[in-house]
Amino acid sequence: xxxxxxxxxxxxxxxxxxxxxxxxxxxxxxxxxxxxxxxxxxxxxxxxxxxxxxxxxxxxxxxxxxxxxxxxxxxxxxxxxxxxxxxxxxxxxxxxxxxxxxxxxxxxxxxxxxxxxxxxxxxxxxxxxxxxxxxxxxxxxxxxxxxxxxxxxxxxxxxxxxxxxxxxxxxxxxxxxxxxxxxxxxxxxxxxxxxxxxxxxxxxxxxxxxxxxxxxxxxxxxxxxxxxxxxxxxxxxxxxxxx
Amino acid sequence: xxxxxxxxxxxxxxxxxxxxxxxxxxxxxxxxxxxxxxxxxxxxxxxxxxxxxxxxxxxxxxxxxxxxxxxxxxxxxxxxxxxxxxxxxxxxxxxxxxxxxxxxxxxxxxxxxxxxxxxxxxxxxxxxxxxxxxxxxxxxxxxxxxxxxxxxxxxxxxxxxxxxxxxxxxxxxxxxxxxxxxxxxxxxxxxxxxxxxxxxxxxxxxxxxxxxxxxxxxxxxxxxxxxxxxxxxxxxxxxxxxx
Amino acid sequence: xxxxxxxxxxxxxxxxxxxxxxxxxxxxxxxxxxxxxxxxxxxxxxxxxxxxxxxxxxxxxxxxxxxxxxxxxxxxxxxxxxxxxxxxxxxxxxxxxxxxxxxxxxxxxxxxxxxxxxxxxxxxxxxxxxxxxxxxxxxxxxxxxxxxxxxxxxxxxxxxxxxxxxxxxxxxxxxxxxxxxxxxxxxxxxxxxxxxxxxxxxxxxxxxxxxxxxxxxxxxxxxxxxxxxxxxxxxxxxxxxxx
Numbered sequence: 001x002x003x004x005x006x007x008x009x010x011x012x013x014x015x016x017x018x019x020x021x022x023x024x025x026x027x028x029x030x031x032x033x034x035x036x037x038x039x040x041x042x043x044x045x046x047x048x049x050x051x052x053x054x055x056x057x058x059x060x061x062x063x064x065x066x067x068x069x070x071x072x073x074x075x076x077x078x079x080x081x082x083x084x085x086x087x088x089x090x091x092x093x094x095x096x097x098x099x100x101x102x103x104x105x106x107x108x109x110x111x112x113x114x115x116x117x118x119x120x121x122x123x124x125x126x127x128x129x130x131x132x133x134x135x136x137x138x139x140x141x142x143x144x145x146x147x148x149x150x151x152x153x154x155x156x157x158x159x160x161x162x163x164x165x166x167x168x169x170x171x172x173x174x175x176x177x178x179x180x181x182x183x184x185x186x187x188x189x190x191x192x193x194x195x196x197x198x199x200x201x202x203x204x205x206x207x208x209x210x211x212x213x214x215x216x217x218x219x220x221x222x223x224x225x226x227x228x229x230x231x232x233x234x235x236x237x238x239x240x241x242x243x
Numbered sequence: 244x245x246x247x248x249x250x251x252x253x254x255x256x257x258x259x260x261x262x263x264x265x266x267x268x269x270x271x272x273x274x275x276x277x278x279x280x281x282x283x284x285x286x287x288x289x290x291x292x293x294x295x296x297x298x299x300x301x302x303x304x305x306x307x308x309x310x311x312x313x314x315x316x317x318x319x320x321x322x323x324x325x326x327x328x329x330x331x332x333x334x335x336x337x338x339x340x341x342x343x344x345x346x347x348x349x350x351x352x353x354x355x356x357x358x359x360x361x362x363x364x365x366x367x368x369x370x371x372x373x374x375x376x377x378x379x380x381x382x383x384x385x386x387x388x389x390x391x392x393x394x395x396x397x398x399x400x401x402x403x404x405x406x407x408x409x410x411x412x413x414x415x416x417x418x419x420x421x422x423x424x425x426x427x428x429x430x431x432x433x434x435x436x437x438x439x440x441x442x443x444x445x446x447x448x449x450x451x452x453x454x455x456x457x458x459x460x461x462x463x464x465x466x467x468x469x470x471x472x473x474x475x476x477x478x479x480x481x482x483x484x485x486x
Numbered sequence: 487x488x489x490x491x492x493x494x495x496x497x498x499x500x501x502x503x504x505x506x507x508x509x510x511x512x513x514x515x516x517x518x519x520x521x522x523x524x525x526x527x528x529x530x531x532x533x534x535x536x537x538x539x540x541x542x543x544x545x546x547x548x549x550x551x552x553x554x555x556x557x558x559x560x561x562x563x564x565x566x567x568x569x570x571x572x573x574x575x576x577x578x579x580x581x582x583x584x585x586x587x588x589x590x591x592x593x594x595x596x597x598x599x600x601x602x603x604x605x606x607x608x609x610x611x612x613x614x615x616x617x618x619x620x621x622x623x624x625x626x627x628x629x630x631x632x633x634x635x636x637x638x639x640x641x642x643x644x645x646x647x648x649x650x651x652x653x654x655x656x657x658x659x660x661x662x663x664x665x666x667x668x669x670x671x672x673x674x675x676x677x678x679x680x681x682x683x684x685x686x687x688x689x690x691x692x693x694x695x696x697x698x699x700x701x702x703x704x705x706x707x708x709x710x711x712x713x714x715x716x717x718x719x720x721x722x723x724x725x726x727x728x729x
Binding site for chain 2: 003
C-alpha cells in the first residue's frame, strides 16, 4: 500500500496508527481509528483496511468530513470515527480508472484504497471516485444504561497492555453522585474510579477515564485482561456512592 | 539503520515492509520482499537484512535492475525478488569508505547496508560499491509438478494471519480442466478453489489465488495454519475436475 | 503522537525505534534508546514514553545535549542514553501553553511530550518549556566487577531474538589475558567469546561483543533466552584463559 501511495504522491506522509489489530477484527480497527484520527492535521486522509469481506459483494466507500477524508470497506470499520465527525459527503468507490490493475480479490487495500487515498490527497474531488450514497454500515454500539445512581456499560475493546476500554463516555461520569465511585464487575465491587493508574498500589485494579475519551479498567503495572479474564462485551457498572 | 540513512540522505522516504519476519528466516524475508517490492516507485532502493551469517564470510551485494536497486547479504534473501526483475548489474560490496566505522560483526544492516543504500539513493554509481560479480546465492524454489489434470506444489510461506501461500503460480491455474478445482492435502480433499475468502462459510477452508501472485490456503475468518497444522514444505495438489 | 507532531511540524521525519518494549518496562526502553540514539543525525529530538507513572507526581523533562534533544518522563527512561551524551541543560516541562488541552492523565506522550518535541524541532529555546533543574532520575546500573582474570557482570536486556545483552562493555574485554576467553554462567562454562554468531555450530551458544557496545549471549540460529531460561539480572562471568 505504501509503495502504491508513494508512486502516486511522492510527498505523502505515511503514518501507521497500529500494528496490533487482530486479523479480521473490524471492531478493534474501528475503535483504534476513532481513538486516534482526531489528533491528525486537517486534511489527513485516513485509510482503514480491516477487510475480511474483501472480494465479496461488500461496498467500498470514501467519506469527506469537515476535517478529513476516510477511505475503506463499507463494513463498519470507519463508522466509530465517523460518529465523531461532521460528515459532508459519502461516495461509493466504483471508478476503476483509479484502481491498480489487475485488481486482486484479496487485497483491495493495495489495489483500490491506496490509489484512491493518494488521489484524494492530491486534490481529486470526492465525486470522481463514484456516486454519492446515503447510507453506510454502522457498527452497533449499545448505549450505556443510566439509573438514578449508576451507569451500566460494557467492555468495547482490549488493548495490547491488557487494558479494557468500556463504552462509558468520560463526560457522563460527572453526573453520578459525588464522592466515591466504584466499579461493579460480575456482581461484585472490583475497584474505584481514580484519575490515574498509580493512584492504586502496584498490581491492583483501577478504573480511569482515559485519553480515548472512555472509562477504562486497568491493572497498575500489569494486564487487567489477563488477571480478571476480561472479554469484549462483558458488563461494567459504575456506581456513585453519596458522601 | 534509519538514523544512519537520514544522516546521509535527509530527504529519504523510509518504509518498513513488515515487522513479522521470524528471526533468521531468510526464506520468509525473501518471500515478503518478492511479494511487495514491485509495487514501489521506480528508483526505490530495497534493503533486506535477514542476515544470520553476519560477521562470517558471507558476501554483501548490491544489485541494479531496470527499475530498482537491491542491497543486502548474499544469502538468498534478495533472490526471490530478483527472479521477478530484469537484472542489469550485480556488485559485491567491499568499499569500506562507504561503511560506518567501526564496522560491527553483528549488525551490517546499520554499518554496511544502510550507508550503501543511502549513497545509491543519492546517485552513487553502482560500480563504486565494489567489483562486478557474476553469480549470487539463489534460494532453491522447487518447481511445481504438472500432470494431465493437476499441479503439485508446496507451502512456501505462512503469513501472520495463518494463511499458507504456495509456490503455485496463479497464472498456471487456468490451464487445468475447467469446472470445479479442488485442493488435495495429506491425500484427502481439503477444499475448493474460490475467487475470494468469503465464498465459503465462516471458518471453512478455501484456496484463493491471492494478491502475491500465488495460490493460498486460507480459513475464512481464522487461521488455516493453526487449524490444519500447516508447515512450510508440505505438499499441496490442485486437481481440475472436468464438468 | 504522530498526528500531533505533524500538525505542528509538517516537515518532521518520524522514526519508530522499536515496537517491542514490554508495557511499562522502563529499563528496556532506556536500553533501546541508549543503543540507537547516537546513530541519528545531529539535532534529532528523541522522545521516549515508557511512562507507567503518567498522571502521578513524576516530573517531565527536556534535555539538550551537544548533539540532540531528549524529551520524556523523569523516570530514568532517558538516563542510559544521557549517560553517553554530553549534557548542556536539563529543564522540567511545565509550560502548559505548549500542551494539548485538555491534558489527559493517561497519555502525556500525546498531550505533553509530542507537542514539546515538535516545538523544540522548530527551534523553540529549551528555556521556554520550564525552569532549569539540576538533577534527574538515573537508572541504577551496577558496575561489572573486575578480578585479576575475569569480569563479572549481569544480563541487562533480552531482545526479541532471545539474545541477552549484558552490562559488560566490549572495550573492557581486551584487558583480559589473551587467548581463549570463556563465559561462566550458573557456575559452569557455557560458551566461548567469538567475534560473530556463526563462529559456532548451529544451535550452539556463543558470546559476541555486539553492535550495541556490550557483550551478548546468543544462540546461533535460535533463542538463547528460551534455551537457557535467561532473565535480566542473572550473573555472567567472562574469564580469560592464559595460553
